[in-house]
Amino acid sequence: MxxxxxxxxxxxxxxxxxxxxxxxxxxxxxxxxxxVAGETLDDAIRVAKSLDGRGIATILDHLGEHVTAPEHVAEAVAAYLRALDRVRLEPFLDIQLSVKLTQLGLDFSHELTVANMERLLRAAEEAGTIVMIDMESSGYVDRTLRVFRELRERHERVGVALQAYLRRTPGDVDALPPASIVRMVKGAYLEPPEVAYPTRREVDAWFARLTATLLSRGHTVHVATHDEALLRGAIAYVERRGLPWTRVELQMLYGIRRDLQLSLAEQGYPVRVYVPYGAExxxxxxxxxxxxxxxxxxxxxxxxxxxx
Ligand SMILES: Cc1cc2nc3c(=O)[nH]c(=O)nc-3n(C[C@H](O)[C@H](O)[C@H](O)COP(=O)(O)OP(=O)(O)OC[C@H]3O[C@@H](n4cnc5c(N)ncnc54)[C@H](O)[C@@H]3O)c2cc1C
Structure with a gap:
């Protein structure tokens, strides 16, 4: 960073x-x-197949955020349903989906967002995969976690990202439902120092601490960073405690630290790459x-x- x-x-x-x-x-x-893989779902699947050939799984993200018209929400839902249908038709590929709730109606209403997520989760069930919720800027965290908690009461195949740079995140970790699926990231948005730690040293320290807390409490953790020291730290933590690798994944973004993605996959660790596609x-x-x-x-x- x-x-x-x-x-x-x-x-x-x-x-x-x-x-x-x-x-x-x-x-x-x-x-x-x-x-970015390209503008179409075919572009993204092509990348997923090539990653699969190297022993790396995929998480698809149809790009778009802050949708301002209800018809665009419907378009985003349709795009995600198409992606999930494609995942269902490619049972030999390990592909998850990631969504931004502002694409699914979060700026309009909680109920609309939950209803759209329910549709995606039913399709994810059929496709045998999970839907992860990206975390957006700090003004959306409460609303995003409220949607996640409500969905989690009825669905197992849903997870959420939490940002280590936010001062509030330890409290959000404490309030997670048991056995949640959590992606730990440093945080990508411009936030004021009252809201987010301003130095890399603090963000890295919280990333490590929160990852360890999540793992020790029995959550499934997606350790999402290109920071080799943090990834190695997470690996050492998992191995020292004998935690099952079914509860941990190492995740990176398409196009960043390809060398590290490959070498960790070759060493046999579960690596997943976040592959964005779309016109936005x-x-x-x-x-x-x-x-x-x-x-x-x-x-x-x-x-x-x-x-x-
Ligand atoms: C799978 C995944 C999902 C994510 N989802 C979210 C989310 O939902 N919400 C959110 O706020 N953020 C998300 N992020 C982004 C994250 O918050 C960070 O902004 C991003 O990962 C860069 O930070 P870093 O952890 O890699 O650490 P850094 O300290 O930024 O980087 C460590 C090293 O990685 C390399 N690197 C990092 N970024 C780049 C780059 N852009 N270009 C080239 N090299 C780079 C460099 O070698 C750098 O030294 C996600 C990241 C990943 C990997």
């Missing part, structure tokens, strides 16, 4: 109209395609650029070079 200090200017630049126009054109896509890739790309100054530099120099 570049650290919150560098994240802010990159995310602000990404909001500027001129930058967005440049970055969402064909030139921008050439750089974005490092992090710009907000996702800006978060990946903001995580690392080198990415922004790579992006800008490519735009200049290709544009000449």
């Amino acid at each position: 570049s650290g919150p200090l560098l994240r802010a200017p990159v995310l602000r630049l990404a909001e500027a109209g001129w930058f967005r126009r440049l970055a969402t054109g064909p030139l921008g896509w050439r750089v974005a395609s490092r992090f 890739w710009y907000p996702y790309l800006t978060r990946r650029l903001a995580e690392r100054p080198a990415n922004m530099w790579f992006f800008m120099s490519n735009l200049i070079r290709i544009g000449r």
Whole structure:
């Protein structure tokens, strides 16, 4: 992570109209395609098959967030149902699904979001997979966890992401239903210091502490980071305590630390890669650029070079 200090200017630049126009054109896509499988479900399945050939499982994310019109919510639900149907038809591939609740109606109503998630969870049941809920910016955490807890009363195949950078997360861990499925991440959004720890040292320490707490309390944990020290720490914790690997996965993003993804899979650890696809890739790309100054530099120099 570049650290919150560098994240802010990159995310602000990404909001500027001129930058967005440049970055969402064909030139921008050439750089974005490092992090995004493509615009269609077929593109994503092609990537899932190639990962599967290397012993790596997939989590599919149909890109989109902050849907502002009800008809777009219906489109997002339909896209996820298509993805789940495809997962059902590919029983030899290990594919989970990840969703953002703002795509499924969270800005409109709790009830609409729960109803949409229920449809996805019924389809996930048929496909024999699970649906993970991404965690978005801090203003959505209460509403997201409320939806998760309600669904968890009726469904086993649902999990949620928690962010180590948020000061509130230890309390959210305490309030989890027993045997939850939790993805532990550092956190990708721009948050004020009252809400999120501002230094990498604090975020990393909380990531390790919360991962250990979740594991010791019997939750299933998806350790989602490219931070090799944290991944090795989680592996050592699981092995020292003799915890079953059926309760732990190591997860990374498509296009980031491919070397580490491969080497952990080759060592026999359960590795899953988060594969985003779809036309709405710009907000996702800006978060990946903001995580690392080198990415922004790579992006800008490519735009200049290709544009000449
Ligand atoms: C499977 C998965 C699901 C996620 N889901 C969510 C979610 O629901 N909500 C949420 O807020 N966040 C989510 N994230 C993003 C997460 O919060 C971090 O922003 C992201 O993982 C970068 O932090 P890091 O843990 O890799 O650690 P960092 O300290 O940022 O990075 C460690 C190392 O990884 C490499 N690296 C990290 N990021 C990049 C990059 N963009 N480009 C190139 N190299 C990089 C670098 O080598 C870096 O030194 C998810 C991440 C993963 C892996």
